[in-house]
Amino acid sequence: MLRHFQDYFFSIIILLCSTYASATTVEATGQALIHNNNISQAREQAIADAKQQASLQAAAYISSTQQVEDGILEIDNMRISTMSQLSNIKIIDEKLFGKKLHVRISADIDTKTTCENGNTGNSFRKTVAITAFPLEHPLQASLGNLRSVESNLASQLASRLNTTEGISALNAGNLLLHKQLGTATSRQLDNGALTTMLPYTQQLDSQFIISGVIRDLSMMNPSTANEQNWLIDTYNKLDYKSKKHLRNFSLDLFIHDAFSGTLLEQKSYSTQGRWNHSETDRIGFATPTFFNGDYGKNVKTLLDNISTDLSQSLRCLPYSARITRTEENKLWINAGKDSGLSRGDKLSVYRKTMFYNQSSQPTTELINTRLTMIVDEIQPTVVKGHIDSLTTQHNIQPDDIVMFW
Numbered sequence: 547m548l549r550h551f552q553d554y555f556f557s558i559i560i561l562l563c564s565t566y567a568s569a570t571t572v573e574a575t576g577q578a579l580i581h582n583n584n585i586s587q588a589r590e591q592a593i594a595d596a597k598q599q600a601s602l603q604a605a606a607y608i609s610s611t612q613q614v615e616d617g618i619l620e621i622d623n624m625r626i627s628t629m630s631q632l633s634n635i636k637i638i639d640e641k642l643f644g645k646k647l648h649v650r651i652s653a654d655i656d657t658k659t660t661c662e663n664g665n666t667g668n669s670f671r672k673t674v675a676i677t678a679f680p681l682e683h684p685l686q687a688s689l690g691n692l693r694s695v696e697s698n699l700a701s702q703l704a705s706r707l708n709t710t711e712g713i714s715a716l717n718a719g720n721l722l723l724h725k726q727l728g729t730a731t732s733r734q735l736d737n738g739a740l741t742t743m744l745p746y747t748q749q750l751d752s753q754f755i756i757s758g759v760i761r762d763l764s765m766m767n768p769s770t771a772n773e774q775n776w777l778i779d780t781y782n783k784l785d786y787k788s789k790k791h792l793r794n795f796s797l798d799l800f801i802h803d804a805f806s807g808t809l810l811e812q813k814s815y816s817t818q819g820r821w822n823h824s825e826t827d828r829i830g831f832a833t834p835t836f837f838n839g840d841y842g843k844n845v846k847t848l849l850d851n852i853s854t855d856l857s858q859s860l861r862c863l864p865y866s867a868r869i870t871r872t873e874e875n876k877l878w879i880n881a882g883k884d885s886g887l888s889r890g891d892k893l894s895v896y897r898k899t900m901f902y903n904q905s906s907q908p909t910t911e912l913i914n915t916r917l918t919m920i921v922d923e924i925q926p927t928v929v930k931g932h933i934d935s936l937t938t939q940h941n942i943q944p945d946d947i948v949m950f951w
Contacts, residue, residue, distance in 0.1 A: 573638065574600035575650045585647065589640070592649040597632055600653045670865035670886040670950060674707065674856075675716040675752040675804070676700040677723050679760050679797060686763035689793075690821070690836075691828040695760060698832050699797075699849075703756070706853035713860055714884065716752060723757045750804060751880060753866055756856065758799040761814075765821065766792040793821035795845050799852065801859060805866060805898065805947055806910040811859055815852055819844035866949040867893075870928070872937040877919050879948055881929040891921040893948035895933065897941065912947055915940050919948050 576596030580588040632653045639650035679699040687693040700719030707715035767790045796816035802809055819841030823829055829836050836842040871878040881887055895917040900910055917940060923930040
């Protein structure tokens, strides 16, 4: 008898075609049975089948966890989903074979890019909370009355991300995670977890938390904005396209895992633009007047770019949800019909444990239980599933995690 052992491999990816974002034209054939001589209905079904075949030709995403038991290979947590979008669909041929209609189509396909780790990302809906972006130098916001940027920046990013497929963003701009701004994110544990994250995890009930610090809102030439000489000030206003009117906008952005507090990604962004407003003008951040100026337009473009980067980063991160209830072999998780989960989907179960480091600071560790939750029922605000053994045998409790890579 072979020795009992398990080998788990996460995120096995098979790309059947291009691994980069590209557009190409493919042809595919679909078929459907004709019921009650309803040709129109059969045609719609055949076209739908052809579209699915076209998508699979372009790119397919296969993610699984493999387990070997006594020499027998079992495949867990497998999910196949197309990672492409179809456009310009045309019917190029249609044939009838007995009671079956065959339709051949051509379509343009845009395939999504792969992630840096080789994955193509999963299609489940990620939840993210965006907290305040405090100013490292608050006095810089006095020019133009931009102090509201600390909370409004979260609102701007949340509204952009909520238009992105697969992301649900919460505006938590009233919450301040970073208190020592000059050294953020230095308040971290040895494993990279942010100590201030843990108290907010239950409150926000999101999978990821985005935060940051606004580093610079200064003028490139500070004397331009508060020039006291009338002649020079008049000349500066007439010379409004000069680089002397440039103003900085830079920030650091952090993505943390809300369940463990681990820092997942950190990026810096910056731009400049001409600030042609008077020193006494109270413009405000993200107002119509703000966005109509050269500085505001460049900031708006930067926010669009940040949103695009966040969408890509979040797509490439694993999906996870919190266990809210256990009973015998049944599990309930804080997900719903908008999560993208379907009956039969399989998620790995992780046990969440708390320990203290050498500085007596709490941190969280996620331990793979090697158990699989199979989704049985999906309701608007909760998803129910089961595992193959009793939850008490493995000490699975509320606040533990299910995950899909």
